[in-house]
Every structure is written in C-alpha cells, then in structure tokens.
Amino acid sequence: MDISYILNEYAEDRDEYFRAIAPPIMQTSNFAFKTVEALRSSFDDEYSTWLYSRGLNPTVEILRKKLAALDGAEDCLVFNSGSAAIFASVLANVKSGDHIVSVRNPYTWAKKMFDEILPRFNVRTTYIDGTDVNNFSSAIRENTTLFYLESPNSWTYELQDLAAVAQLAKQHNIITICDNSFCTPLYQRPIELGIDLVLQSATKYIGGHSDVIAGVLCGGSDIIKRIFNSEYNNIGSGIQPFNAWLLIRGLRTLQARLDRITSTTEKVLDYLKSHPLVEKVIFPLDEAFPQYDLAKSQMKGGCGLLTFVIKCYTVSGIEKFCESLKHILMAVSWGGHESLIIPRCAGIKPESFNGSADQRMLRLYCGLEDADYIIKDLEQAFNVIENG
Ligand SMILES: *Cc1c(COP(=O)(O)O)cnc(C)c1O
Numbered sequence: 256m257d258i259s260y261i262l263n264e265y266a267e268d269r270d271e272y273f274r275a276i277a278p279p280i281m282q283t284s285n286f287a288f289k290t291v292e293a294l295r296s297s298f299d300d301e302y303s304t305w306l307y308s309r310g311l312n313p314t315v316e317i318l319r320k321k322l323a324a325l326d327g328a329e330d331c332l333v334f335n336s337g338s339a340a341i342f343a344s345v346l347a348n349v350k351s352g353d354h355i356v357s358v359r360n361p362y363t364w365a366k367k368m369f370d371e372i373l374p375r376f377n378v379r380t381t382y383i384d385g386t387d388v389n390n391f392s393s394a395i396r397e398n399t400t401l402f403y404l405e406s407p408n409s410w411t412y413e414l415q416d417l418a419a420v421a422q423l424a425k426q427h428n429i430i431t432i433c434d435n436s437f438c439t440p441l442y443q444r445p446i447e448l449g450i451d452l453v454l455q456s457a458t459k460y461i462g463g464h465s466d467v468i469a470g471v472l473c474g475g476s477d478i479i480k481r482i483f484n485s486e487y488n489n490i491g492s493g494i495q496p497f498n499a500w501l502l503i504r505g506l507r508t509l510q511a512r513l514d515r516i517t518s519t520t521e522k523v524l525d526y527l528k529s530h531p532l533v534e535k536v537i538f539p540l541d542e543a544f545p546q547y548d549l550a551k552s553q554m555k556g557g558c559g560l561l562t563f564v565i566k567c568y569t570v571s572g573i574e575k576f577c578e579s580l581k582h583i584l585m586a587v588s589w590g591g592h593e594s595l596i597i598p599r600c601a602g603i604k605p606e607s608f609n610g611s612a613d614q615r616m617l618r619l620y621c622g623l624e625d626a627d628y629i630i631k632d633l634e635q636a637f638n639v640i641e642n643g
Pocket residue numbers: 336337338339362405409434436437455456457458468469470588
C-alpha cells in the first residue's frame with residue numbers, strides 16, 4: 256500500500272459521514288443494540304462489534320487500521336500512552352517464573368516496570384548490550400519468554416540487528432517486542448524483519464504537535480486480539496476518540512514533517528561536527544557511528560534526535576549553555592514542531608558531576624523550524640559560554 260494512500264484515504268469511508276474530508280470524532284462511551292441476539296453475540300465477541308468505547312470505537316478504528324498498515328502489521332491497538340502500550344505488551348507475554356532479556360537502558364518506564372513491578376510477580380529481567388546478537392543468545396534461559404528491544408534507543412542510539420535477533424528468538428519460541436519510537440514505521444519496519452510486536456510512543460512523531468499522549472502496538476492478528484480481550488480492556492488505557500482524531504490529523508503530515516526534520520537534522524549535525532566546542536556527535540546515520548552500516552541497512556532515515564558532547568567541563572557552564580538558548584526549549588519528549596534540548600547533567604546531582612563525556616552529553620531534537628534558525632540559536636549559546 257502506498258504511504259500516501261494510507262495517510263490520506265485508507266480506512267476512511269466518507270459515505271458513512273456526509274463525505275466529510277475529516278472523519279468525525281465518535282465521542283460516545285457506548286453503542287445501542289436493536290435485538291437481544293445482537294447484544295448477546297457482542298458479549299461473545301467484543302472484538303468484532305461496537306459495544307463500549309473502552310474496547311472498540313469507530314474513530315479509533317480508522318486510526319488502528321492506518322497504523323497497522325504503516326507497520327505492515329495485521330492488526331494494531333492504540334493506547335492512551337506509549338508506556339501503556341509497553342506495559343500491556345509485556346504483561347501479555349509473561350507469567351510468574353518467566354524470564355525476560357532486555358536491551359540495557361530501555362525507555363525509563365520500561366525499565367521501572369522490569370525493575371520494580373515485574374519482580375513482585377516473580378518475573379526477572381536480564382539486561383544485555385544489544386549491539387551483539389550473541390549477547391541475546393547467551394542470556395537465554397530455559398524460562399526466557401521475551402526479548403525486549405529498542406532500536407535505536409534515545410540517548411546513545413545503540414541498535415540491535417532486528418532480523419538476526421528475531422531469527423534467534425523464533426528458534427527458541429521467544430516473543431520479540433521492539434520499541435520503534437525513534438524511527439516510526441516510515442523509517443523502520445521491524446515486523447518485516449521478523450519482530451512479533453512493535454510499539455511506539457505516538458506522542459512523538461505521529462502526534463507531532465506536542466499536544467497528545469498516545470501509544471501504538473502492532474502485531475499479528477492472533478496476538479493483538481488476545482491482548483485486546485485481556486490486558487487492553489482490563490487495564491482500560493485505550494486511546495480516547497478525540498485523541499485518536501488528533502493522531503489521524505497528525506498522520507496527514509507525517510511524511511512531510513519527517514522529511515523536513517531529517518534534512519534539518521543533517522544540517523545541524525554538520526554544523527555541530529565542525530564546531531570547536533563539540534567533542535563528539537552521536538547519530539546513527541552519521542558515518543562515524545559505530546553501527547552505521549547496520550543503521551543504513553535497517554533504517555530509512557534518522558529523524559530529529561541527536562546527542563552531542565560539549566567541551567565544557569563544569570555543570571554551571573553546561574547550564575549556562577542551555578539557559579542561553581533563546582528558541583530551543585528545554586523539555587522532555589520530542590517529535591513535535593519545536594526543537595528541544597536536555598543536558599544529561601539534569602539527571603544527576605551537581606555534586607556528582609565528574610566531567611566525563613557521558614555527563615557532558617546534550618540531547619538535541621530538531622523540530623520544524625528552519626535549520627539556520629536552530630543553528631543560529633546554538634551558535635549564540637556557544638558564544639555565551641566561550642566568552643564568559
Ligand atoms: C516517550 C517514549 C516512550 C513512552 O511514551 P509515552 O507516550 O510518553 O508514554 C516509550 N519509548 C520511547 C523510546 C519514548 O521516547
């Protein structure tokens with residue numbers, strides 16, 4: 256299916272709603288039945304009827320179909336956050352006594368779930384360096400049921416060889432889940448590489464305007480139906496119709512935004528690489544990146560996140576740099592219209608700053624502004640720390 260068709264037409268039946276271009280927001284909690292028999296069969300199979308919007312909703316349905324098609328997946332569920340998608344997908348694939356192998360430093364709330372919630376139910380997680388597929392294979396135990404991947408991750412962008420890990424998992428009957436928030440399905444399609452479940456925070460690029468929190472989970476129809484009938488409806492964290500509508504709106508411009516962000520990021524990357532106050536830039540599609548060849552082979556693009564190490568050896572200097580930025584905002588998240596920065600040292604107590612490269616990292620997200628506008632802002636902030 257053409258991406259343009261998916262984003263603009265697919266799953267929309269305009270004859271159902273006055274030929275309106277924008278689909279309606281079906282803001283209803285429940286649906287009425289004409290016969291007891293119809294109600295009875297809905298109880299039997301909620302996944303194929305309109306019963307109650309914690310389950311299915313027509314506006315959400317349009318979105319689900321589009322997102323499944325983008326990922327090349329049979330089916331999709333949309334959650335009220337990326338974290339909810341992570342939680343439901345993992346919970347659905349473990350029971351007491353099971354073992355998970357996860358890439359080290361997964362998304363914060365995935366890690367909290369592995370470290371704090373799952374051990375209460377006797378599910379243990381081993382973290383490995385996912386850049387080498389052999390580390391997965393040596394971490395497998397008799398009770399391993401799940402591999403948890405995130406490729407690239409969001410500060411240092413380590414990748415996993417998705418096809419190789421998926422193949423290994425299949426040999427051992429292990430389910431694979433991959434967090435694809437960094438790339439979106441436009442730039443990486445893990446299902447086609449053999450991954451079972453792919454998720455992303457739609458808060459990032461799909462929403463794209465920093466005004467909605469949501470998460471996507473795609474996979475085969477059997478597993479998605481099983482999750483719908485259990486974790487999805489039980490946790491009750493499905494997306495609300497209005498937010499689904501905002502995401503459909505976000506999809507209209509997804510390709511255009513990603514293309515623009517990608518070309519801006521390349522320019523900003525070149526600028527940073529040539530700046531005397533920058534020690535190193537980390538970006539998976541930069542030739543200097545250790546896994547550049549793998550990135551090239553499994554990702555179509557790199558989008559807007561990059562990390563640079565600043566040659567500034569005090570917390571106050573790094574703080575001054577960040578606080579001197581006039582347009583690039585300091586905030587968590589990314590994927591919106593606005594460029595953002597976070598210094599690694601915001602996550603540590605100033606007393607424990609040791610000046611290591613790791614602690615001098617800044618994560619920059621390039622938004623939809625003009626490349627020159629972003630570069631000028633960085634330039635004047637570098638000047639502030641250079642001159643004082
Ligand atoms: C933001 C993010 C999430 C969580 O998504 P929310 O929508 O914020 O719950 C998960 N994974 C990655 C890589 C993220 O960046």
